[in-house]
Amino acid sequence: MDMDATPRYLSRLALRCATPTLLLGLAACATAPRPLYTWEDFPAQQYVVLVHEGSSTVEDQTRALEAQAEKARATSAALPPGFRAHLGYLYLQAGNPGRARELLLAEKVAFPESGPYMDRLVAKLDAPPAPVSSPSR
Amino acid sequence: MRMQYSEILMAAALLALGGCATPPKTDYTEFLQARPSTILVLPPVNDSPDVKASPAVWSHATRPLAEAGYYVYPAALVDETFHQNGLTTPTDIQQIAPQKLREVFGADAALYLHVSKFGTSYAVITSETRVTVEAKLVDLRTGTVLWSGAATSSSAEGQQNQGGLIGLLVGAVVRQIIGSVSEAGYKYAAVTDDRLLGAPRMNGLLLGPRSATPWQVPAPRQ
Numbered sequence: 001m002d003m004d005a006t007p008r009y010l011s012r013l014a015l016r017c018a019t020p021t022l023l024l025g026l027a028a029c030a031t032a033p034r035p036l037y038t039w040e041d042f043p044a045q046q047y048v049v050l051v052h053e054g055s056s057t058v059e060d061q062t063r064a065l066e067a068q069a070e071k072a073r074a075t076s077a078a079l080p081p082g083f084r085a086h087l088g089y090l091y092l093q094a095g096n097p098g099r100a101r102e103l104l105l106a107e108k109v110a111f112p113e114s115g116p117y118m119d120r121l122v123a124k125l126d127a128p129p130a131p132v133s134s135p136s137r
Numbered sequence: 138m139r140m141q142y143s144e145i146l147m148a149a150a151l152l153a154l155g156g157c158a159t160p161p162k163t164d165y166t167e168f169l170q171a172r173p174s175t176i177l178v179l180p181p182v183n184d185s186p187d188v189k190a191s192p193a194v195w196s197h198a199t200r201p202l203a204e205a206g207y208y209v210y211p212a213a214l215v216d217e218t219f220h221q222n223g224l225t226t227p228t229d230i231q232q233i234a235p236q237k238l239r240e241v242f243g244a245d246a247a248l249y250l251h252v253s254k255f256g257t258s259y260a261v262i263t264s265e266t267r268v269t270v271e272a273k274l275v276d277l278r279t280g281t282v283l284w285s286g287a288a289t290s291s292s293a294e295g296q297q298n299q300g301g302l303i304g305l306l307v308g309a310v311v312r313q314i315i316g317s318v319s320e321a322g323y324k325y326a327a328v329t330d331d332r333l334l335g336a337p338r339m340n341g342l343l344l345g346p347r348s349a350t351p352w353q354v355p356a357p358r359q
Contacts (some may be wrong), residue, residue: 082212114175120241
């Protein structure tokens with residue numbers, strides 16, 4: 001096998017191997033998909049509720065999420081799954097079941113696959129208060 | 138002509154060697170048959186000493202799953218539903234029969250998370266924060282395990298992970314909300330959940346129905 005000028009040969013070979021790999025790598029970066037939803041502090045707001053610590057008030061949390069919703073409306077960005085329902089939950093905590101109900105139904109409109117659970121939650125809101133003696137589900 | 142042939146052989150050899158370390162391939166048969174569109178993330182069972190591990194890992198799970206194209210139920214409401222039914226511990230909740238979960242939430246699948254490591258360990262010179270989570274996705278219609286996986290992230294990984302995502306995650310507002318004590322674990326829970334539940338990844342969850350390319354099985358990169 002005739003291989004003249006070895007260093008030049010190897011560097012050309014390296015270039016031939018590296019270039020397609022490099023281009024594929026860059027292409028992968030360039031075509032990283034745009035996020036489906038706008039997240040902002042929603043994960044942290046969920047954490048605040050789940051950790052049961054009362055480090056921020058329901059009013060503060062509501063205000064923050066309403067601001068995020070307004071911004072999403074203004075920029076035509078999509079709010080994540082569960083966002084509207086979570087905000088509805090906060091309104092329920094604040095003693096506003098009417099607004100809570102609207103938001104649960106809005107969650108169902110945005111994500112029809114959430115229907116069965118949203119319907120269940122709305123039914124509980126709509127149900128007359130249960131007598132004390134009846135067993136819980 | 139002869140030189141070109143040997144070039145091709147060299148290139149092929151280099152590519153083959155590069156592909157040597159591919160991990161074992163996941164069997165996606167059940168997953169592709171089930172095609173769940175909704176995922177109920179159950180409260181994570183926590184085996185670490187930090188009580189905040191479960192809410193941290195739980196709250197960070199929504200984003201990668203939703204971005205993968207699944208509907209994810211609102212964790213705060215799911216938590217409330219279990220509470221109202223007298224169920225408070227993740228261990229008890231993860232024992233509930235799949236059919237019952239399906240009946241209450243209408244979910245196609247449930248994600249069972251287990252936190253095996255969460256927190257900062259202090260050695261003589263260095264300290265390391267690590268979050269390790271295992272996961273199992275179960276079809277609630279059949280009780281079949283569709284997928285399982287595990288992921289970890291650690292402060293010991295080096296500077297390449299310190300910028301970008303982690304820097305963005307803990308802004309002033311968040312720091313105020315979560316407090317400084319659990320901050321490190323909280324940050325790494327996000328990275329771990331992303332590695333665990335993000336798609337597309339080799340041996341990871343498949344992209345779901347709301348993604349641009351649902352149910353594509355990731356092929357190994359050459």
